[in-house]
Amino acid sequence: MATTDDHKEIVQLLTEKQLVDEEEAQQEIEERKLQNAIKKIKREAEEIELIEETKHRDEIEKIKHEAEEIELIEETKHRDEIEKMKREGEGMKQTQEAIFRHSIKKMKRETKVIIQIEKTKSRHAIERMKRETQVITRIEEAKRQQIRETHEAKRQQIRETHEAKRQQIRETHEAKRQQIRETHEAKRRKLELEYASLSTKKGFYMFTSDYDFYDIDVPGYLQSFDINIVLKDNNYNNDNILNHVEHYSNQFSSYPELNEKQIQDKFDDLIVNLLNTLNNSTQLKYIHTSSSYYLKNKFHPDCTFIYKNINIDIDKEVECLQDFVVCLGNIKSPNVSLSEDSIIEEILQYLKIILAVQGREKIYGFLSNCTHIKFFYVKKKSDSNSYEFFQSQQLEMFTYSSEALSSIDTSTITTTENTRKLGVNKNTWKIVTNFLTMNIDFYQYTRLNIDPNNDLLRDRYMITKKLGIGVSSMVYLLEKNEDNHSVEDSPHYVMKILKESKYSECFLNEVEMAKKLKRFNDLNKFHLFFQDILYPLSSGKAFVF
Known part of the structure; x- marks a missing residue:
């Protein structure tokens, strides 16, 4: 030495x-x-x-x-x-x-x-x-x-x-x-041997399969924020919402030994029912992705939210879904603590991957074990390629109360049994409802220059594949919906969607050229090559051909 x-x-x-x-x-x-x-x-x-x-x-x-x-x-x-x-x-x-x-x-x-x-x-x-x-x-x-x-x-x-x-x-x-x-x-590796549950095994397998998952040191990097301050009270937490939540809690309390898939399925049904009830008050659409490896073709968040005007077929090609993710979440079993570093690192890395893929500045997500919920967000630092990580306080989704039940046996001896009843924590579900009904400025989705009010032909076509990316737009393959019986609609179209507003002039010039090519007529019938080009959609941010 x-x-x-x-x-x-x-x-x-x-x-x-x-x-x-x-x-x-x-x-x-x-x-x-x-x-x-x-x-x-x-x-x-x-x-x-x-x-x-x-x-x-x-x-x-x-x-x-x-x-x-x-x-x-x-x-x-x-x-x-x-x-x-x-x-x-x-x-x-x-x-x-x-x-x-x-x-x-x-x-x-x-x-x-x-x-x-x-x-x-x-x-x-x-x-x-x-x-x-x-x-x-x-x-x-x-x-x-x-x-x-x-x-x-x-x-x-x-x-x-x-x-x-x-x-x-x-x-x-x-x-x-x-x-x-x-x-x-x-x-x-040590914990992987210690935990036998499928949920834990799945999480650790995904971590060890990607080098980036070692970049976050939860105790050192995680900051706190108050979810109540971040969210706006939209006053949409009505009786219909609470009825869906109560029905979900009754199912959950009736089957304490539910496996992971059953827990995920019931949570999926709850979120879908909530969004259907909120309908005009939400911008979001829910997609169950616990078995869809759409992040880098190797990771699969349990819950994915996109804008509700997007119709995408993840069974055809799941990778293009990552272009449309607005926010996401993970669901764990009730016996898993939301304070475990491994599952926190998992949700944070999912959020970080979406930021990197989409080139966004900020994204929100949540983590729930069906009894409690935490919210998270990841923010890209403006002066570097590093990120900041935040978690909210842990919120109780349900409350427990004891009920005394009396019964008389054949010997006329009275006995009393205490049972635990699962009740809805209205304050927490009000926060969840607010999270699902925030405006587009809150979610800060910027991968494509679209909003939930744009007409993207979701009633007639679904996005099945990503074809390419250019300076001003991204290109996707559309396939006719099964319930679309219009004989005038082609089985397939290609849709170009504007990426950023700064490219609007270039994009609109392309649209104008397409219009002129459709009207162009000469002896060689040159214009016939462009007759399948449709006029731009009403939003002016996409056109199909």
Whole structure:
């Protein structure tokens, strides 16, 4: 062990030394780049200065040359004027005056030339100062740029160092999670041997068949919420609802030794009766899926809820059902505690799988052992691909009361027997009713851009198979219902359903193209290929062909 530690320390020291050497080499490279940049700026400045000096000298020479030409002309004119005056016999005085005027004008011209040259020199000096300032500015900017690049390189190095540390932390956490998974696996294998009930066996078999089921550590991840605060009181818990629940409780109490299948069947009948009674007040439809492996083709929640306008045949292909799941639940035997980690992990993983498959943000579910019920929801974190897990308080579905029964035997001796009577907990079933009658915003189903009021031909066709998925829509095969005797309806159709509202324009463009193709007519009868395309359904979110 000491040898290994020494090796790690040497490797760390070598790594640190390599980083220092790389940093020094990088600094030297940057310094060399800066010096080269400064030399280039100065060389360019010298070339510009040479050009400007040449231009300045040429300009001065031009001014002097022009002044000399003007002076030569003026001198010639002056001599001609003097000669003329002499020929005409002008006096000495007039000649002296002419010479004096010429001298004055010559002095003015010389002064003007001197002023013009000085202005040129002054302008050149100012321009030269500006050029020198620009050179200094460029050099300073090059230095600042080097500083920025150096700082950015250091920031990048810090980011890489932090990322390396985060990666090391992630690997450490992953190692810990792996250890937890192995511990859970050992625990589940042990429990699988201890529990002989079919319900427990089924749950553990499903856990051990999928790696993801080891990702949730119930004590560490589960948060609490109050189901009463989450749900809205819809006031639909009437006498008809309670009669169905009471009938269910009477059956349940009459057969205390019911097996798992009988318990599931009776719960299925209860939920179906409740939804039928609620009818216009609920958005949901119930599907019994305890034997349908529709989640990843290997998992089967006991209770699945979809929108009531969806008609789907899970006997043909169950996998497409996972596109339509709104919420779900699991049913356990009364002798199974709702506090067991294994069954909580099971329902949470079902919910998590639906979120991942559908790309949703949130989903609700419940867990019941026919005497108590708990609600759960899983929420995807907005800033990562991880999830948050929540459970409600445990609610008592039924209450027990004792009844005293008197009987007289043949010896006229009176005896009294106490029996337990199962009563309906109205508060809990009010919560269940509220859960079944919430609006679509509560359930947050977003896999397809549909709601329970959209016409999806459920009275005429059922969805039997998923055919594909595109950018804007998903495609399913429709099969004519057995009770649909219309001769005009084809045995099969294909339905395209819009995925998200942001794709509505693209989807509607496709619908418009289909309409135009149906009306298109030419000698080749091209339009006949599109006559089976129906107009879009009234919702505008699906069309069939």
